[in-house]
Every structure is written in C-alpha cells, then in structure tokens.
Amino acid sequence: xxxxxxxxxxxxxxxxxxxxxxxxxxxxxxxxxxxxxxxxxxxxxxxxxxxxxxxxxxxxxxxxxxxxxxxxxxxxxxxxxxxxxxxxxxxxxxxxxxxxxxxxxxxxxxxxxxxxxxxxxxxxxxxxxxxxxxxxxxxxxxxxxxxxxxxxxxxxxxxxxxxxxxxxxxxxxxxxxxxxxxxxxxxxxxxxxxxxxxxxxxxxxxxxxxxxxxxxxxxxxxxxxxxxxxxxxxxxxxxxxxxxxxxxxxxxxxxxxxxxxxxxxxxxxxxxxxxxxxxxxxxxxxxxxxxxxxxxxxxxxxxxxxxxxxxxxxxxxxxxxxxxxxxxxxxxxxxxxxxxxxxxxxxxxxxxxxxxxxxxxxxxxxxxxxxxxxxxxxxxxxxxxxxxxxxxxxxxxxxxxxxxxxxxxxxxxxxxxxxxxxxxxxxxxxxxxxxxxx
Numbered sequence: 098x099x100x101x102x103x104x105x106x107x108x109x110x111x112x113x114x115x116x117x118x119x120x121x122x123x124x125x126x127x128x129x130x131x132x133x134x135x136x137x138x139x140x141x142x143x144x145x146x147x148x149x150x151x152x153x154x155x156x157x158x159x160x161x162x163x164x165x166x167x168x169x170x171x172x173x174x175x176x177x178x179x180x181x182x183x184x185x186x187x188x189x190x191x192x193x194x195x196x197x198x199x200x201x202x203x204x205x206x207x208x209x210x211x212x213x214x215x216x217x218x219x220x221x222x223x224x225x226x227x228x229x230x231x232x233x234x235x236x237x238x239x240x241x242x243x244x245x246x247x248x249x250x251x252x253x254x255x256x257x258x259x260x261x262x263x264x265x266x267x268x269x270x271x272x273x274x275x276x277x278x279x280x281x282x283x284x285x286x287x288x289x290x291x292x293x294x295x296x297x298x299x300x301x302x303x304x305x306x307x308x309x310x311x312x313x314x315x316x317x318x319x320x321x322x323x324x325x326x327x328x329x330x331x332x333x334x335x336x337x338x339x340x341x342x343x344x345x346x347x348x349x350x351x352x353x354x355x356x357x358x359x360x361x362x363x364x365x366x367x368x369x370x371x372x373x374x375x376x377x378x379x380x381x382x383x384x385x386x387x388x389x390x391x392x393x394x395x396x397x398x399x400x401x402x403x404x405x406x407x408x409x410x411x412x413x414x415x416x417x418x419x420x421x422x423x424x425x426x427x428x429x430x431x432x433x434x435x436x437x438x439x440x441x442x443x444x445x446x447x448x449x450x451x452x453x454x455x456x457x458x459x460x461x462x463x464x465x466x467x468x469x470x471x472x473x474x475x476x477x478x479x480x481x482x483x484x485x486x487x488x489x490x491x492x493x494x495x496x497x498x499x500x501x502x503x504x505x506x507x508x509x510x511x512x513x514x515x516x517x518x519x520x521x522x523x524x525x526x527x528x529x530x531x532x533x534x535x
Contacts, residue, residue, distance in 0.1 A: 128155035128208050132181075136202060136220040141290070144187040144194075144222060148204050148215070154178035155206035155213075160185045163201040164194070165307055189222070193293040196224035197278055197310045224280070224291050238262055239277045239331075247281040250315055254279050254327050258311075261328035262335055265359055268411075270420030271339035271427075277331060279311045288314035297391070302326040306337030325360040332359040340426035347426055347435070348386040354403025355419070364408035370401035371455055381460040382406070382448055386432070406451055414440045 132149030146160055155178070162172040176185045183204075187194075200222060204215040223231075233242045236255025243251035258277060266272050282288035289296055291312055292303055301317020304310070311330045317323065333356050340347050358364050371379065380395075380402060389399040410418050422439035433444040440447055452459045 128152050128206055128213075130213065131204055131206070131215040134202075134204065134215060134218060136200070136218070138189070138220075138222055138225070140189075140196065140223065140225050142190050144189060144200070144220075146185045146187075146202055148183050150178055150181045150183060150206075153181055154183070155208040157207040158183055159205045161203045161205055161214075162187070165198055166309070167307065194222055195293065195305050195308065195310070196222060196291050197280065197305075198222045198308050226287070226290065229287065235276075238273060239279050241279045241281065243281045245283045247283050247315060250323070251279065251281040254281065254313060254323075257324060257327050258331045261331040261359070264362070265332045265335035265355075266339075268355075268359070268416050268419050269335060269339040269423045270417075271335070271423060273335055274338040274341075275309055277309050277311060277334055279313060279327075282312065282314050283316075285314065285316055288312065288317075302330050304330040304333040306334045309334055328360050329356045332356045336423075339423040342427055342429050344429045348382070348432055349389060350382055350385045350399065350403035350406065351422075352403075353389070353400055354405075354407040357400055357404035358407045358411070364401075364404035367401040367404040367408075370397060371405055374398050374401075375455055375457045379452065379455070379457050379460055381462075384460070409451055409454065410440060410447075 128150055129152035132151050133147075134149075135147045136144065138144040148160075150158075158176045158178045160174050160176050162174065164170055164172060174185060176183050198221070199219055201217050201219045203217050206213045229244050231242050231244050232248065233240055234252065234255070235241075236252055237259035239255045239258040241251040241255040258279060262273055262277070280291070282291065289298075289300075292300065296303070301314050301322065303312045305312075311327070311334070313323065313327060313330075315323070317326065333352065336347075336352055336355055346352075354364075357367065374394075380398060382402070385399045385402065389396050407419070410422075418439040420439075422435045425435040425438035430438060436444045436447055442450075449459055
C-alpha cells in the first residue's frame with residue numbers, strides 16, 4: 098500500500114473511533130469514597146458531623162454514633178447528602194448529654210450492592226461554655242481539669258484520687274480499667290449547668306462511672322467535705338469497673354453503701370442514723386435496690402443502711418467478702434447469688450441478721466388497702482328514696498322525690514308507644530290514597 102493510501106486509512110479509522118466515542122453514552126460519576134471528616138460542638142446546643150463525598154452522593158448514607166464507652170450503644174441515623182458533602186446535627190439542647198462523653202463515629206455509604214464504611218473517629222463532647230478556659234494536668238491515674246482559680250484544688254483532688262482508688266481496688270480485688278477525669282467547677286451555675294436537668298439541688302459532687310468522669314464543685318462544702326466527697330466519687334468508678342457485667346447493675350444500697358464506707362473505711366457515723374430510725378421503721382433492702390428516696394429522711398436512711406450493711410459484711414466476713422461479691426457480679430450473678438458468694442449465707446439470712454443487730458423487725462411489704470363496695474340505698478315501692486342520709490360516697494340523685502332512673506324508664510316507654518302510634522297512623526293514610534275532589 099502506498100503511503101498516501103495508508104494515511105487515508107488511518108484518518109478513516111480515527112474518524113470512526115471518534116464517532117463511536119461520541120455516540121457511546123457518557124460514563125456517570127458516582128460515590129467513590131469518603132473525604133475529610135470533622136466533628137464540632139457547642140455545649141448545650143448541638144454536635145455537628147460533616148463529611149466530604151468523593152464523586153457525589155451514594156444511594157444511601159448513614160452516620161453510626163457510639164455514645165459513651167459501651168460498644169453496644171450504637172445509634173444509626175440516616176443522613177440526606179447534598180452533592181459532594183453531608184452533615185448530621187445531634188440536638189443536645191433537646192436531649193441532654195453529659196460533658197466529657199466520648200462519641201465514636203463512622204460514616205456508612207451504600208451504592209448498589211457495595212457498602213463502604215469510614216474509619217472510626219472519636220470526639221469528646223466538651224463543656225465549652227464561654228468563660229470556661231479549661232486547663233489540664235495528669236496526676237497519678239487521674240486527669241484533672243480546672244479553670245479560673247481552681248488549679249490548686251484540682252491538683253489536690255488528683256493526689257487524693259490516687260489513694261482513694263488504691264484503697265477501693267484493694268477491697269474489691271480489681272484494678273481500675275482506665276484513667277479517671279476530674280472536672281473542677283468554681284461556681285454553682287457552672288457546676289449545675291454541667292449536671293443538666295434532674296440534678297438535686299443539694300448535690301456538691303457527682304460521678305458518671307460509665308464515662309469515668311467526676312464533677313466537683315468548690316462551693317459544695319467545707320474542705321473536709323470536698324476531700325471525703327472526692328474519695329466517695331472515685332470509689333464509684335472503681336466499684337463500676339469491679340462489678341461490671343452485661344446483665345444488670347448491683348443494687349444502689351451496695352454501691353452507695355460501699356462509697357460511704359470508703360470515705361473513712363468505716364460506717365461509725367451512720368450507725369446512729371439507723372438506730373434513731375428503728376422506732377420509725379427501717380427500709381427493706383429490696384426497697385432501696387433502685388433509686389433512693391428524694392426526701393431528706395429517706396435519703397439519709399438509705400445511705401446509712403447501705404454503709405452499715407457493708408461495714409457488717411466486712412467486719413463479719415472480712416474484706417475478701419467484698420472482693421468475692423464483686424467477682425460474682427462480673428460473672429453475671431444475681432444479687433442474691435453475689436451476696437451468698439461473698440458471705441456464705443443466703444441474702445435473706447444476711448438481711449435478717451442485719452435488722453436483728455439493731456433490734457428491729459425485718460420490714461415487710463405493706464398490704465394494699467381493701468376498697469369496700471359502694472353502698473347504694475334501694476328505692477321504696479313508690480319510687481321514693483329510703484329515709485336517712487346517704488352513705489358517704491354513695492352515688493345518689495333525687496328530683497321531686499322520684500327515682501330518676503325509674504322516671505326515665507316510664508318516659509322511654511311512653512315515647513315508644515307514641516312512636517308506634519304515629520307510624521300506624523301514617524301507614525293507614527298511605528293505604529287510603531289521596532282524598533277525592535269535592
């Protein structure tokens with residue numbers, strides 16, 4: 098083939114290729130992966146999660162949120178993507194979230210039969226209200242956080258937490274599963290703003306063991322109170338770790354009782370509280386398994402009974418009894434099984450011995466009050482009500498000396514008769530036809 102003929106053939110092939118390319122449908126761009134991911138928050142208002150979507154939006158997009166340290170508490174939220182980015186907003190103004198809560202988040206995209214999940218990232222929901230210029234330092238097993246004038250007290254709390262944790266670990270036979278965060282608030286408003294709705298107004302310190310966080314308020318009490326309160330709160334975190342299981346939490350009286358006992362390694366101050374209440378009646382331990390009473394008397398007695406029961410277990414069966422109880426809970430024991438594992442006697446016997454030591458009768462369930470039958474006086478033969486005042490609460494009605502129920506019956510019968518008569522009259526008129534003209 099001559100060179101000119103070869104050039105003609107190549108041009109023809111090129112034209113054909115271009116034509117085929119122009120006629121073929123254009124390739125559609127689509128989601129090809131996750132780009133930059135960010136999370137930011139304004140405390141008490143919202144948390145915003147953003148993600149860039151390379152290639153455009155997938156068929157379906159979700160954000161997976163693990164709120165707190167529990168790996169089973171994952172929230173799956175659908176997200177509407179807009180072009181090559183997406184945003185999800187968690188409303189913390191409507192749904193309170195404790196400061197320092199860790200949130201692990203991932204994005205999940207589905208396009209056709211393909212599923213893409215981003216790497217997990219962790220974000221801490223910080224109390225970043227204006228004026229809270231947080232500073233931090235690590236002291237022993239605790240990270241203390243303070244602002245304003247709280248540094249010296251925060252560092253003291255860190256030092257005290259080391260000893261408190263060590264004593265609780267020795268008694269429960271279990272070491273902390275991780276570090277503790279201690280946040281020190283200077284003012285009441287700042288402190289209660291962190292605790293959120295539902296906090297009792299007498300609170301001076303609070304613990305959230307599930308996020309390993311302690312909140313302290315410098316104005317909550319005297320220096321001695323703050324020191325013992327810190328030991329109390331740190332003990333709650335150790336107790337949480339030592340008894341943690343996937344089934345249920347130990348009773349509140351045991352948790353709070355051990356924390357009170359741990360403040361001074363005894364319950365001497367609580368014994369008199371229980372003795373003074375014997376004549377008024379003590380609480381059954383089954384009654385203080387969950388939430389403690391809100392009132393001052395009920396709350397104080399609940400703490401006192403818990404602390405003195407823990408003291409009795411330790412004094413009678415040794416500190417190792419508490420370690421055996423904690424170990425039983427970690428294995429999923431019931432309350433009765435755990436107490437028997439620690440003491441060697443049944444829970445019922447343990448409770449009976451406790452009340453007996455105070456010379457008190459074991460509390461029994463309060464029987465439900467019986468509601469008597471309603472008393473309605475029958476009417477006399479002539480329809481008049483019987484003489485005498487009606488029984489209190491008995492439903493009676495009188496009008497012109499007649500029983501209204503009987504009167505209503507007679508009126509109803511009369512209306513039926515009238516209706517039947519009217520129907521018969523109209524029927525006769527229709528059967529006769531129109532009247533003849535005059």
